[in-house]
Amino acid sequence: MHTSVVIGPEALPALAELLARPAVSQVFVLVDGNTARQCLPLLEKHLPTSYQLIEIPAGEGYKTLASCDTVWCQLTEQRADRHAVLVNLGGGVVTDLGGFAAALYKRGIRFVQVPTTLLAQVDASVGGKTGVDFQGYKNQLGVFQAPAAVFIEPQFLQTLDPRQLKSGYAEVLKHWLIADAAAFAQHRRLGWLTDNWTPIIRESVALKERIVSQDPLENGPRKLLNFGHTVGHALESYLLTQPGREALHGEAVAAGLVCESWLSVQRGLLSPEELDKIETFVLSVFDKLAFVGLETAAIAEFALQDKKNAGATIQCTLLQGIGNGVFDQPVTLAEIAESLRYYHRL
Numbered sequence: 001m002h003t004s005v006v007i008g009p010e011a012l013p014a015l016a017e018l019l020a021r022p023a024v025s026q027v028f029v030l031v032d033g034n035t036a037r038q039c040l041p042l043l044e045k046h047l048p049t050s051y052q053l054i055e056i057p058a059g060e061g062y063k064t065l066a067s068c069d070t071v072w073c074q075l076t077e078q079r080a081d082r083h084a085v086l087v088n089l090g091g092g093v094v095t096d097l098g099g100f101a102a103a104l105y106k107r108g109i110r111f112v113q114v115p116t117t118l119l120a121q122v123d124a125s126v127g128g129k130t131g132v133d134f135q136g137y138k139n140q141l142g143v144f145q146a147p148a149a150v151f152i153e154p155q156f157l158q159t160l161d162p163r164q165l166k167s168g169y170a171e172v173l174k175h176w177l178i179a180d181a182a183a184f185a186q187h188r189r190l191g192w193l194t195d196n197w198t199p200i201i202r203e204s205v206a207l208k209e210r211i212v213s214q215d216p217l218e219n220g221p222r223k224l225l226n227f228g229h230t231v232g233h234a235l236e237s238y239l240l241t242q243p244g245r246e247a248l249h250g251e252a253v254a255a256g257l258v259c260e261s262w263l264s265v266q267r268g269l270l271s272p273e274e275l276d277k278i279e280t281f282v283l284s285v286f287d288k289l290a291f292v293g294l295e296t297a298a299i300a301e302f303a304l305q306d307k308k309n310a311g312a313t314i315q316c317t318l319l320q321g322i323g324n325g326v327f328d329q330p331v332t333l334a335e336i337a338e339s340l341r342y343y344h345r346l
């Protein structure tokens, strides 16, 4: 099944057209505190006058069942029927949570993604992974459910904090490392900042869609899109338990890209020179995440809950050369901890 993704100035008019169809009974718009203030004004003129707003607090800490409860209560109070559409206006937290809440309400109503962060525009809004965090584990509850459509307006990025922009760049880098060596080489020369994100968004979405279309439910090649995430999610989850030390998803993934590239060298899949290129570029863009050597075991433990694992075996996506990901590579807990110690020493 193909999901329509509209990118550019035609995106919001196309959304308006979809919402005006007679088959749509009610329109609900899910926002967080920031997208309510900073993104809704741009969207509002493309919405029907009768839309209802649902707001959750901003941030990863609210990607929870409790926030879904807020969504479900409001849909129920407003007697939303199966022909209602939920418009998710926000970053990956809103698109993941809104997609999940919509998929469960009355066994599923349609939802559309209107991503407003770079991370959500290049990655989270596409591919149908939805979910929430649970018991400290990332996306522990979720379903694969394709949105009715995705509408990407790069203009939303104008109000985005530079730290958030960088966080999204980690997922772009991931895409190049698993599947596009030429783009990695080109952007390593150019540096990460640009005043026109549209071509990068288009290329990332196309690359991700190509992989997802081969394996929508992640039984095989879709695991490539999880490069950097075995260690990245472990770090993100651990730091979420440490008040004041929380890392953004992309920041943790950036560290994970280095650790998992190091693991690729240990397996003889990647050369030390290639690792050097990756870590030099990553560290030129991202500040190093701070943790002490004694914490590496506790961080690594989180990898035991990674969704790619088979039983007790941690299965990582690694690189067989830059631009060529390989999935289902067994690694031990001790190796994950050692990769974190390598990163810590850089």
Ligand SMILES: NC(=O)c1ccc[n+]([C@@H]2O[C@H](COP(=O)([O-])OP(=O)(O)OC[C@H]3O[C@@H](n4cnc5c(N)ncnc54)[C@H](O)[C@@H]3O)[C@@H](O)[C@H]2O)c1
Pocket (backbone or CB within 6 Å): 032, 033, 034, 035, 038, 039, 058, 059, 060, 063, 090, 091, 092, 093, 094, 096, 116, 117, 118, 119, 120, 123, 124, 125, 126, 127, 128, 129, 130, 138, 139, 156, 157, 158, 159, 160, 161, 164, 167, 168, 171, 248, 249, 250
């Ligand atoms: N489903 C997937 O395939 C997928 C892929 C990658 C990441 N994710 C998930 O996405 C989440 C991270 O998403 P994120 O980085 O977008 O974080 P986020 O949704 O928390 O957004 C980051 C911050 O930016 C604010 N914001 C959003 N748009 C803004 C704008 N245009 N201007 C000003 N502020 C704005 C938000 O309110 C929030 O405070 C994680 O939970 C991650 O697990 C999912």
Ligand SMILES: O=C(O)C(=O)C[C@@H](O)[C@H](O)[C@H](O)COP(=O)(O)O
Pocket (backbone or CB within 6 Å): 123, 127, 129, 138, 139, 171, 218, 222, 225, 226, 229, 307
């Ligand atoms: O779309 C995918 O597949 C991904 O793995 C994209 C990741 O960037 C994203 O963070 C995803 O939510 C991770 O999913 P999980 O299955 O590891 O929880």
Ligand SMILES: [Zn+2]
Pocket (backbone or CB within 6 Å): 171, 229, 249, 253
């Ligand atoms: Zn990710």
